[in-house]
Every structure is written in C-alpha cells, then in structure tokens.
Amino acid sequence: MLSVVMMAALAAAAGTDTWTEQTIPWRGEQARMTAQADGRFTLQGPFGQRDIAAQRMRSDTASPMFDGLFAMAQDDLAQDSVSAIRDGAFDDGKPMPCTCFETGAKWPYVWTRDLSYSIDLGLWKFDPLRARNGLKFKLSDVRDPVQPQGLYAMQDTGSGGSWPISTDRVVWFLAAQHLLENQAFADDVYRALNDTLAQDRLYTFDPDLGLYRGETSFLDWREQTYPAWTANNVVFIAQSFALSTNVLHYQALQLAARLAGQHGDSARAMGYAEQAAELKAAINARFWREDRGMYMSYIGGDGTAYDTYDLLGTALAITSGVAEGDRARSALARYPTWPAGSPVIWPERADQPIYHNRAIWPFVSAYALRAARLVNDPERIAHELRSIMRGAALSGSNMENYELATQSVHVDEGKLSGPVVDSPRQLWSVAAYLDMVSEGVFGLNEDGRIEPKLPLSLVPLLFGDRTSISLELSERRITLRLPRRLSGNLLVAGKITQRKGETVVALKGIDVATTPLRTDAPLYAPPMPDAPTLSADNRGWRVHVDGKTVLYADGQRVGNIDDSTYIAQGGKPPCVSATTQDRQGLESMHSPMVCAGEPETLDGTWPRAWTAPGTGRYRVALRYANNHGPIPTGVTAAVKMLVMTCGSDPAQRVPIVMPHSIGDQLSTYGVVTVKAGVQCRFALEPGFNMSALSHNAHYTGGKGGADGVVNDARVGDLLIAPTAKKP
Template sequence: MLSVMMMAALAAAAGAGSGTDSIAWHGQQAQVTASADGGFSLSGPFGKRDIPVQRMRTDTASPMFDGLFAMAQDDLKQDSVSEIRDDAFDHGQPVHCACFQTGAKWPYVWTRDLSYSIDLGLWRLDPQRARDSLRFKLSDVRDPKLPQGLYVMQDTGSGGSWPISTDRVVWFLGAQHLLDDKAFADDVYRALNDTLAQDRLYAFDPDFGLYRGETSFLDWREQTYPAWTADNVVFIAQSFALSTNVLHYQALQLASRLAIEHGDSATSKGYAEQAAALKAAINARFWRTDRGMYMSYIGGNAAPYDTYDLLGTALAITSGVAEGGRAREALANYPTWPAGSPVIWPERPDQPIYHNRAIWPFVSAYALRAARMVNDPARIAHELRSIMRGAALSGSNMENYELITQSTHVDDGKLSGPVVDSPRQLWSVAAYLDVVSEGVFGLEADGRVEPKLPVLLVPMLFGKRDSISLQMPDRSITLRLPRDVSGNLLVAGKTVQRGSETLVTLKALDVPATTLRKDAPLYAPKPPEAPSVAADDKGWRVQVDGKVVLYADGQRMGNIDGETYIAQGGKPPCVSATRKGPHGLESLHSPIVCAGEPTDIGTDWPRSWTAPAGGRYRVALRYENNHGPVNTGVTAAVKMLVMSCNDDTLQRVPIVMPHSVGEQLSSYGIVTLKGSAQCSFDLQQGFNMSDLGHFAHYTNGKGGADGPLNDARIGDLLIAPTARTP
C-alpha cells in the first residue's frame, strides 16, 4: 500500500478537479452521489440528473468517475435509435435505421462522427448497431453509364463535398473492428477497393505522393483555413491535410491485410507499397523541424502553413506514421491550457468559438491514446481530467467546450460560442467510454489488457483501496496496486486470467517525464495583404505589405521588407506572404498571386496547342458552379482533363470545380511537355457524390432527388509554365 506521505504528495500534485465525488472549476462545482440501487445523481450548474443503473460499471474510490461512466452509457442509450432524420434528406421525414444518431441536436448518421465513435469503442458495445450504422453510409452508383462500385459517402460539405473533402476513408477506421461478420466483411473489402481506387484517381497527387483535400472533421473553412477561402474553396481542394492523409495510410494498410486474407498477394503488395510511400511522404512534407510538430495542412504547392491540429497529430502517432522520438516530440510540443488541449493551434482572433478556441472531447480521447503510445503520464492525466470535468459540469457528454473556461457558452460579442453545441454528442460519449475502458483499464482493441495509468491519478481512483475494477457484460478487469509506487507510470506487471476475469497487478515505472506545454501564445498573427508581382528588366519584381516572409511556388524565400526580386528560372512564379509575430509564429498565408498571363488555348473541345518549350505546365479552367452554396451540397463538378500529344504522350489530370461565387479558376493539374509538342486537350466526365444512389434522398439542393448533377459553366482553358518541382 502507498504510504500516507506518498498519498498526500500525490493528491497535492493532482491539483484541482481531482476530488472523488466533486469537481470544482472556475467558481462552479459538480457533485455526484451514489444511490443504494447502483445508480447515481449528478448535480451542477446544469441542474440535476439522475442516472439509472447501467449494464457496465466501474468500482473505484471515485463516485464521480464511476457516475460519469454510467452517464456516458445512459447518453449512449439515448443515441441508440430506431429512426433518424435530417432536414436535408427526405424532406425531414424519419428514416428507419437501427443506428447510432449523432447527438441530441444531430439526429442523423454522419460518416466521420459515426466512424470515429465506433473506433473509440462503440464497436465492442453494440456491434450490430455499429454495422447497421456503417452500412447506412455505403452506396452504389445510380447512373448506369458510370463505372459501378460500392463507395463510402462523403457527406454534404465544402464546395459541394468530395473531392474538396476527402476524409470519408475514416469509415474504415471504424469498420475494421467488425469483420467477424462475413457479409459485412465482404462489403468492407469491396468498398475499400472501390473507394481507394476512386480517391487514387481523383485526389492523389503523384508529385508529392499525398492525397488532396480538407482536414478531417475541421470542416468549417473560415475557422481553420485562410479567410480568403470563405468564398473560394479551390485552395482547400488543391491542398493536403495531415489527418486526411493519415486516414488514407490506415485504409491502405487495412486493404493490404484484407487482400492477403482474400488470397491476393499481388494486390496486397501493391497496397503495402502505396502505404509505405504515403508514410514517407507525410513525414517528409508535414514535419516542421523548427516547431517539432506536424503541420495541420500544406498548400497545393507544398507551401508550409504554421498551423497545427490535435486530431491529425494524435492520428499520426496512433497509426504509426510518427515513430519513436518524433512521436513523443510532436505530442509534447502541442500546447495545452489548464482546461484541456485545443483542437487547433494557434487560434484565430477573428473567428467565433467552435473549432477555434475549443476543446472537443473525442479529440482529447485520441490525444490520450497517443499519450499512451509514447508513455506520457502527464498528458494521459491531463486529457482524462479534461474529459471528466466537461461532462460533470455540463451534465452530459457535450460536443465541445470553450478553451479557457471549458464552458458550453462564453459571451464574447460576435465571437461568442461555441456557436453550435449538443448534449450526448456521439463521439463525445464514445470518448468517455474509451478513456475508461482503454485509458484507465488498458483494454486494447485486440482484447489485451495493457494499462498505462499515471501515478498522479492514483489518489482519485484508488483512494485507500488496493484495487479498482471494470465490470462488462462478457468480462471484468481488476487492477491492483503494487506494494511500492516509486515511479510516475503504472503498467501491467503480473497478469492472471480466471475465466472471464483479468487480474492485473500493476508495477511502477519511472518513464522520462514530459512537461505539458503551457507557454504557447494563444493567437496567430494577422496575415498580410497579397503581394503583387510583375516582370521588369531585372526579373520578377515582388512588392509586399511591409515586413513579411515571402513564399514562391511553395518555397520559402525568406524575410523581406517592401520589395524584392526573384528568379525562378525565368518562369512566372506564384507568390504568397505570411506575417511573423513576436513569438516567432507565422500567420496563415495571404492570397496566392501568380505572375504572367497564362495562355488561353481556345473554347472548342478538343482544344489544340503547341508547347513553346519543354517543361512543366499548370492547366486550369475558368468556370462557374452555381449549383449550391460554398459551405454544403454534393455537386462539386469533377472532370478529367486528358492531354494527348504527337510524341505519344498521354496525361490525365483531374479538375475540380467547387461551388463558386461567380467565375473563378478551377483546381489545376500539372503536365510535362517536350518542346514543340503538338497536343490536344479533351474534357471527360468525372464523378461526384451526386452520382451515388444514397443521395437520391437528398432534398435540400441540386444533385439529389432531382437526379445526379456533375456540371459547371466552363470557360477558357488556361496553361502556364511553372517552376513547381515534385
């Protein structure tokens, strides 16, 4: 047993919010009492909530910890429904589905919310409902003229959905746990092959070896991307996100494993090679040595952006993309505040609270998983306390909280928020259940019990006891304290299996201590205005807004003040600028400005053109897509531009034309030409989400119940030389 002196020291180190039956924070307090029948009563700023007896229970020294575990199960019961509805589908009428709904304010099934929730343990608690929910997000193709297949749906979103947003592959993160059902496993393998092939065709950039598209879950553009993307999301369609690429890496790994199980070693090898190459590209492109962190996203020309997100960082670690010292460094350098860890950093001073200035419990749960992988007891304890505190003071597992106060609403004028919040948000519910089963009791996905319990949490969880337990319908886990607790992390020592009961005697380790980063500035600097660039007899003359950091074709040119000249091999550069703040942080980039006038090669298809010189060229279209608003819909126009030259060169590049505000330029493709090559360009039909059968139920915009729509008003085809290199 721990000595009285040791217990007192640990209790002092644990700090505020570690009480066994109450949590106090910012002048507010939540209190829990256990009832004789095994239920709980929770009271706090929200009022009072009675929590009935649940089928799973924890037996610890903390009624608060045990009661919140029961509350999460009660929340999950309310999210387990027989029908769902959303105003954008079937005119808001109920749809039969024995599914997990997203939350009290979101009574529907959304791909990413569901998939992260299932990966956070719901697959174990209700596997049939998890499968049924996942099946709801699969679809075949409704146009018989298009290539057929079974695909995961990208929900309505930025610029008309996929391929501006491409994180639908998160579906496989949840589905991988449920392959013991053969019929479902067959659907998973088919959807995996079809979805990966489609993403490879339309979203993969062979120059950089990365998949294009928006950050996963961070899908409110103005909150995380430069302000100038609010009305033009082509930059997002062209850019690369850490989280979305890590999800593709995990999907490729799963595909390789399942191909072996299907007796196809050649296909397995191909997927494994793609996964290995993607892992190398992620580490090469997203890692910032000067920050010791992975960037949240980079530009379509691989320009670095001094912005970071916790989910992408955690997924990089838990997936194995980040390894060894780099994994530990990335998590240690990600900032924290007393209330928890922000989902993005640095924050945006001109944006309301939602993803900005916010804690999201499901992201905190993934950060806790990452902390377990790198043996970081301080971070494990920090994330667990944050998740507990938010749930206790709110009386439910809320969608998100303001970063400083951990409140569900902070009055800050036009920046007030969180702008949207919901009780019993599914992935927040799953987060609490996961930090109990895995975070404290060490229950891994493969059934192994590998606790990694910070000694800091011993006073709260054990009190004067020598053991705590988790009781589940099919098994129980008991953790016993060692006689000597002289380190900072408790891990499995002797493990004994007695029928369905796992008894683990913990042992203490003294792992290298990591101090939570608490010195980070809250806000990023304000971006500068866009540079101007023009040619004169000295070269390309760039003028900027004061002292800035200049970038040309993705490369950092350095600090300048006022103006400079750049060479770029004589080829017209595309430039942007950032502002450096007092703490060394750079702002997001200004709008990108490209020098020179691209060649307009006509309006009739196929269009013909002779290359004036060998090299690499950017090709794009002027277009207008008014089929929906910039923030939602399923009718991003997706085409395949095919270039055929007289030297037998045939190149195909996808062109994406998101919903627009008036005329703008599409995403661009890169082609390589020989001098004097005579080439013709043809524009072939591509694929978008409106082509999926599921979206016949979409009644809130075009491309839904009125039929597929993959079109835009297309103007000039523009081509210009570029200095961009792979």
C-alpha cells in the first residue's frame, strides 16, 4: 500500500486542481459521482442529475468518477444503437431501417466520417455488427449507366456540392480495416478500396506536388478554418491540399498494399506500397514547417504555406507513422493547449462563432491521446485524459464539443456565441471515452496486446490507496498492478501474466524525456490583409499592399514588404497573395490571390483550338456557373475532364472541378505542358460526382438525388495563362 505522504506528493506534482476520486471541480462548479453497491451510479453537476444503470462492462478503480463515466459512455452508446435512422435531406426525413449507430441526439443519421472515426476509436470491439452495418450503409455502387461501374465509399453532402471538394471519404477504410473477419464484408472492402483509390487518383491527385487535393477532414465549416473569402467560393479549397486527408489516403494505400498481397496480386501490392511511400515523403516535404516544428493543416494549390494547424491532422500524422521520431514529438509538443484541453484548430479566428473555432472536440482529444502514447509524452496523456473526463462529467453526457476556455456547452457572446451546435451522446465522443479507458488507461491495443502507458501523475486518481485496478470486458479482464516502489514519470508494462481469462500486468516505472505543455501561444491569428494589386512597368511587376505584410508569389514566401515591392518581369507573370504578421511572428490567413497579366481567352463551341505562343507550362481553367445547390451542401459539384491534344503528342488530361457557385467564377485549374507553335485542341469529357452513386437516389435535399444524376454547369470561356509552376 502506498503511503499517504507519497500519494500527497504525487497529487501535488500532478497539479490535480483538487480533483478527488468522486469530484471534479471547475470554474466554481463541480461534478460529483456516487457509486451504488449494485453497479449503478449517480452523477450530479451543473446540468442537474443523471442516474446511470449498471453496465455489462465495468472498470474497477479507486475513482467512482472514472468508473461511473465509463458506465455513462456505455449508456450513451446504447441510446445511439438504433434500428432506424433519418435525416431531413434523405427520403424526405422518413425513417430508414438500419441496425446501426446513429451519430448523436441531434444527428439521427449515419455520416461517413463520424461513423468511421468512431469505429476506429474502438467501437468495432463493442458492437461489430452495428459497425459493419453502418459502414455498408455508406457504400454504394453506380446508378449512372454511362459512368464506369464500381463500388465506392461515399462522400457525404458537403462544401460546394461534396466530392471532390471534400475528399476524406477514404476514412471509411480506416474503420473497415478492423472488421475484415467477415468474409463477405472483406470482399466488399477490397473491391471498394481498389475502386475508390483509382477514382481519387484520377480526379484528385496532383502529380506535381505528389498530394491529394481536398478539404481538411471533419473541419468542413469553411469560414471557420479557411480564409473568409472562401465563404462564397470554395474553388480554393478544391484546389488545395490538407494534411489530414492526405494522411488518410496514405493509410488507405497501406491497407490496399496489404490486402492486395493477401489476394496474391503482388504487382498491385507493390504499386500501392510505392504510392504510399511516395505520398509519405510528399507529406513530409510539403506540410512540415521547420520554423514552427509543426505540420501545417493545409497548403494552397500551388504549395503556398498557410500558418494554420489542426490537432486531428497532427495526431493522425503521428499515429499513422507519417510523422516519426523528433518530428512526431515536436509536432505534438508544439501544438498549443489551454487548461481545459486542446483546441481542434490553432490559431483561432476572432471573427467566427464557436464550433470548430475556439473548441475542444473529445474525439480529436482521443486521437491526441493516442499520439501522446505513441511518443511517450506523459504530460499530454494526462492532459487529454483529464479533458475528456471533465467535459463528460460537467455536462452529463459525451457531448459533441466544448468552448475552449470554459469547456462549456454554450458561451453567450452575441453573434460569436457557441458552440453553435452541441449534441449529447455524440457517437465519436462516446467512442473517445470508451477508447480513453480501454486503450488510454488499460493499454488494450487493436491487436489485443496490452501496452499501458500511464503517467505517474494519474496514480492518485486511479489507484488511491490501492495497489491494483481492473477492467472487465465481455470476454476478458485486465488488471494493472503498481510496483512496490513508484519511480520515473511513466508506468509501462513489466511482467504480464495470463490466468483464467485475466491478464495481469505488473507495471514498472520509467523515466522519459518530457516537454512542458505549450501554454504560451497567442489565441487568435492576426487579421487578414486586403488583396495585393499588380501593375507592370520597366522595373518589372510592382506589387502593392496596404501596410506591412508578408508577400508570397507562386507558392514561395518572398518576405516582408512595406507598401510595395517589385518582382522581376523576366519570368512568368506571378500570382501573389499576402499575410499580416503579429509580434510573435504568427501569420494571418492569406489574402485572395491575384495573378499578373491577362489570360488568353478561348470562347466558342467545343472542341476549341489554340496554338501556344511559347514552350512551357500553362494553367487552364473554365469560367462557369453552377447553380444546382447552395455553397455549404449538396452532391452536385460539376466534375469534367479537360482533354488537350497537341499535334501527335499523347493527350493530356486534367480534371476540372466546378463547385456550386454564386454567379460566374473560375473553376479549379489544371497545368499542361506545350511546345511553341504547335496547335492544340481542347475537348471536355464527362466526369464523376457523388450524384452518380445509387445511394443518392435517396437524397431529397436538393438536385442530383431522387430527381436523377446531375453533373453539369454552364460553361463559358476557356482561360489559358503561362505559369511558373514546375513539375
């Protein structure tokens, strides 16, 4: 038994802010958990009171709060386990039979990313049938007979008309990989994996940068995370590259290589493995900022760096193995945190309400906890664990999100109030708590191995004056035993003994290098400047921006300027943007990009002919209008393939994306290589969008659903301009 003096010393060193085994105080309020002899619990807090029934799985620690919240998470999961789902945008809101998980109290439907992250966070262990059923619900064949047939993971309705503006549907495979013991499901997974990866390679992969285009995963309220000028024009997002989405593609490629090998297709396995290795190298080359010691959340379509970061992308980079060694440790250590927990984005936006902005999301905290375990960071492990516990205890449910500073479910700040939406028993938050217990504390890995990594600072809370704690699961019991003498700062597995369905882990203390949590970061990004203006004279291209700014040209940081500067006219006409910088060197969002010179304009009917004035690389884009849906949602982003044939050279094919628009605007661009004096002909071929999937015949929230496939836009001029972009 540990001495009272030893326990007091540990508690003081941990900075436990007066937590006890039963209570969690916070900002003048308190949550209190009471355990009953029959396995029931009662939680009291600012929300009122919640009675929690005894559950089939239980943790047995010194903390009724920890054990009771584990029971509450199971109760939340039971309420999320349904026989039918519904959403106002599908089947006119009528119930759709599905023995699966719904997303939360306010989200009674199945969404690809929500379900997939929830399953990856361990729900596959707790109810594999519902997990598989939900994933199968988000799998679809093709209803458009003119399109190549296949089986695809679905991108949900979203920015600018869904895929390929948002491209994180591959998260489906992060979940599916845990459920391959069912042969019929495994066969569907392999087929869908091959088809989905091939489609993404064709339409979203940029061979110049070696990355996949598309929006940040889960952070899909564009004004919260992207520049304000994307509110009504998401073409930049479609052209850009996100860390999280590229890491998800890396993981999907790794899975594809493994499954192809198991299917005896060595050539395909080698091809996927090579693509995965190349993508990993590209992510590390393009997203890493040496001056910050962090991975950027996203970069522009020309590779322009954005001084913005997100916790999910960072954590996924670490847990996937994309980030390794010192980079992995630095990326997590340099990501800022606040007393209540870690924000999902940083820096925050001073002009945006609370949702992704200024917010803690428990499921992201759970991925940060996984990353902290991987790099052996006891301070971060303890911090994320306490954040997950505190939020659930003070709100009486596993909520969708919390305000960053107060960890409240609502803060009244007028038009900035929020979280704007905050659902109880949000599925991925429920999964986060269950994973925090089973893996975060008891060390149960996905392959069944037991690998606890328990910060010494958590011993007073979890062990009290006990020498062991245990976790009772459906088919096994895990017991962690303290060493006779506590030492080091992290408790890990020593001797492991198996006996009669019980795994007993004798813990041992080790010393690991730690970095204090980063708590000194500024909260907000500085304000964004106006767009530069460009003019030409005998000195070159004159770039003017009001005030002191940082100038970027053609994806490269030019440096600080005050009022104006010149870019030599000898090269291609530049495309420029600007940021402002605060006293600590943190940069704002970029201004809109402005390009010098006038593009050559081809109008008339297709096909269109053009003779290149000089050898080199050119950007090609279309002027268009797509009024098939609003900017935030839908399935009718128009996707075409622009085919350029120059003389006898092989045709060059570039995908063109035309998201929902407000009036006329420019599409995404492709880059082609041409020789001077050679005539080229352009043709526009049909592409693929989410309305082509059979599942979306149930979509009644807009065009491209029950009324049939819609993949078009009003196409105007073809614009061609020389570019400095190199292969």
